[in-house]
Amino acid sequence: MRRLLAWGLPLLVSVPLLLPALWVLVAAVTPTYAINLNQFFREWTWENFHLALASANFPLLYKNTVMYTVGLLLAQLPAVILAAYALARFRFRLQRAIFYLILFQLFLPPVALIVPNFRILTALGLADTLTGVALPYIGSATGVFLLRQGFRQIPIELEEAAQLDGAGPLQTLWYVALPLVKPYIAAFSLVSLVYHWNEFLWPLVVINSPQKRLLSVGFASFTRSAESGAEWGLIAAGAVLVAAPLVVAFVCFQRFFIESFAHTGLRG
Amino acid sequence: MLSQRATPRPPSRVPWWTIGLFLAPTLVFLLVFTYLPIGYALLEGWPHLKEVLRSPDTLRAARITLLYTFVVVPSTVLLGLVSALLVEGTTRVKLFSRAVLFHPVILPMVAFASMWLYFLNPTSGPLTLGLSALLGRRVSPLTDVDLTLYTVAAVAVLKDFGLYMLFFLAGLQSIPRQLYEAALVDGAGAWVRFTRITLPLLGPTLFFVGVFATMTALRNVDHIWILTPQGGVTGEAEVFLFHIYMVGFFYYNLPKASALSILFFFLFTLIALISIPRIEKGIYYAD
Known part of the structure; x- marks a missing residue:
């Protein structure tokens, strides 16, 4: 009985959560009229994908989204690594003040300041550009604190030896x-990629031109x-197209995903 | 986790300009895209602050946000905690369940919400029809004005609790096993062990997850955009950020939206002031 509970209970709670996702997969290959008649598993079709691809220019949306997420990450990494290392290893005046200046940003995600952030972008002439969408995220407090914690785990002697050399x-x-x-x-990179791949409200506000849209906005x-x-x-076919890259990666690298996201909860 | 680096290192001989260069990229972006916007909002919004504070729309958005947060935060935290307790361990079933409970976290909210759009469709959604049959009267969770807010809240809860499950799992792992063994020796039952050992030692994690969940609830409105165009039939799901979005980018009243942003900024500052002293030690000295 105890053993039955030990594996029955987790499944009882988790499996229902899988049903909506499974429904999307099935609906994506079911003709719409059959869905509206509640007839599943009778007819299969790729028609939904053809229609979705034709009506929303998914190749372009993919290209924009990859450029945005990867480009942003490449800009974040040097900024975040340098600042994290400085906070972890150097001693300097105003260290506490700078620490709090960055820490406070953890509580002020760019979307909380969506209107003034948009105004600043417009003033800089960067509205309606993917660069503009990315800029507010480059100085990432989450990244700085995550990596700072990483640097502090390293035995200082290794770096001192290098300095002596x-x-x-x-x-x-x-x-x-x-x-x-x-x-x-790796953990920071993964979380950043997933977060920005899925991001919606800020790119919705910044981007006007359809040819610069990101996947989530195009789909919405x-x-x-x-x-x-x-x-x-x-809609189901569109949802599959938006989520597929992340879901496939998640299924392949489950452990890496779960460990990386667990890391983002900075020890409190 | 011993404070092995409690003794300060000898002052490094790194020149100040090198330190400056290390910090510059992050600080420049932080100043231009976090602190400059705050200043901008204050300048542009301040003259309209009185008007905005007196507006019934603002009060309504604040009331809706409060209710929404009070629904979402305890439910996500509780669901996260319960599922962490359920899937703690390394058996195959538990690892599988953990991945299943976590998967909505990596899905785009717009995609996640649009599948609920089907289930909750007011005329044909299976959930709407099922619920109506169950209650013996027509109920539409998404479009009945007194239910909309709870429905969008439920979608947010299902999307996010998997992340908090991970935080709780990490918290559970940091509890020393010996405590449970000692309690078992003393004949403590499962409930006593949970309330006397697990819960008190999870205190810091609970606080952290609570803050994290509150901020997520305040800043995430993607599902509302998908599920209820314009925040519900009569705006009953128009939480604060959604209200800012509507005023700023739908009615295009940017000065008023700036004034609302000031209020929103004060709210986040308040959360920061409450939580920084309690989580700071964990961040500053965490090793």
């Missing part, structure tokens, strides 16, 4: 410290028009 701070960071915080960098506007026609097969 004449390495400057940048060389010490690059050759000694950085290889040792790779798991932290397409859902709104398809919903009024009750084109559920189309």
Whole structure:
């Protein structure tokens, strides 16, 4: 009985949560009229995907989203690594003040300041650009604190030895410290990619031109028009197209995903 | 977790300009895109602050936000805790269940919400029809004005609790096993062990998850955009950020939206002031 509970109870709670996702997979390959008649598993079709691809230019949306998420990450990493290392290893005046200046940003996500952030972007002439969407995220407090914690785990003696051998701070960071915080960098990178792939409200506000849209925004506007026609097969196919890269990666690298996201909960 | 680095290191001989260069990229972006916008909002919004504070729309958005937060935060935290307790361990079933409970976290909210759009459709959604049959009267969770807010709250809860489950799992792992063994020797039952050992030692995690969940509830409105165009039939799901979005980018009243942003900024500052002293030690000295 105890053993039955030990595996029955977790399944009882978790499996129902899987049903909506399974429904999407099935609906995506079921003709819309059959969905509206509640007839599943009778007819299969790729028509929904053809329609979705034709109506929302998914290749372009994918391209924009990859450029945005990867480009942003490439800008975040140097900024975040340098600041994290400075906070972890250097001693300097105003250290506490700078620490709090960055810490406070944890409580002020760019979307909380969506209107003034948009005004600043407009003033800089960067409204309606993907660069503009990315800029507020480059100085990422989450990244700084995550990596700072990583750097503080390294035995200081290794870096001191490098310094005795004449390495400057940048060389010490690059050759000694950085290889040792790779798991932290990987965790931060994954969480950043997933978060920005899924992001919606801020790019919705910044981007105007359809040819610069990101996946989530393109899908959402397409859902709104398809919903009024009750084109559920189309919406499901669109949802599959938006989520597929992340879901496939998650299924393949489950442990890495779960460990990385657990890391984002900075120890409190 | 011993404070092995409690003794300060000898002052480094790194010149100040090197330190400056290390910090510059992050600080520049932080100043331009966090602190400058705050200043901008204050300048632009201040003259309209009185008007905004007196507006019934603001009060309504504040009331809706309060209710929404009070529904979402305890439910996500509780669900996260319960599922962490259920899937703690390394058996195959538990690892599988853990992945299943976590998966909505990585889904795009717009995709997650649009599948609920089907289940909750007012005329044909299976959930609407099922619920109506069950209650013997027509009920539409998404469009009945007294239910909309709870429905969008439920979607947010289902999307997010898997992340808090992970935080609680990490918290559970940091509790020393010996405490449970000692309690078992003393003949303590499962409930006593939970309330006397697990819960008190999870205190810091609970606080952290509570703050995290509150901030997520305040800043995440993607599902509302998908589920209820314009925040519900009569705006009954128009939480504060959604209200700011509508005023700023739908009615295009940017000065008024700036004034609302000031209020929103004060709210986040308040959360920061309450929580920083309690989580700071964990961050500052965590090793």
